[in-house]
Amino acid sequence: MKPIGIEEKLGVNKFNVDEGNAHIIILKDTLSREALKKCVIACPAGLYTIKEDGNIGFDFAGCLECGTCRVLCAGTETLEWNYPQGTFGVEFRYG
Numbered sequence: 001m002k003p004i005g006i007e008e009k010l011g012v013n014k015f016n017v018d019e020g021n022a023h024i025i026i027l028k029d030t031l032s033r034e035a036l037k038k039c040v041i042a043c044p045a046g047l048y049t050i051k052e053d054g055n056i057g058f059d060f061a062g063c064l065e066c067g068t069c070r071v072l073c074a075g076t077e078t079l080e081w082n083y084p085q086g087t088f089g090v091e092f093r094y095g
Contacts, residue, residue: 010045010064014091017061018084024060024069025080032076039069064090 026036036056039048045064049057063084070081083089 012093013064014093015062016088016091018088019061021085021088022060023082023084023089024058024063026056026058027078027080030077032073032078035073035076035078038072042068042072044068 033056036048037050040050040056044066045062047059047062048069051057065083067081069079073079073081
C-alpha cells in the first residue's frame, strides 16, 4: 500500500469559507514583512506567498486554523486573527 502524501490528505478536507468575513486580516498599516516572510515558510496550507513584485500574498480560504501565523506574528500587530464564525472553516476528513 502506497503511503498517502500531505497533498492528498489536505485535499480531502472540506472548507466552508465565509467570503464576506475573513477570519485573518493582514493589517497593512502596521505589518511586519519579516513576520510575514516566516508565514510564507511555516504555513502548512501554503496560504502565504511571495509575489513577483516582492509583496506578500495571502488567501484565507483553505486555512487549517492551526494558528501558526498568529504565533509567528504575535507582538508585531501584523495580523488580526480569529477563528471563523460558527459553521464556517475547515472540516478535517482524514485521520
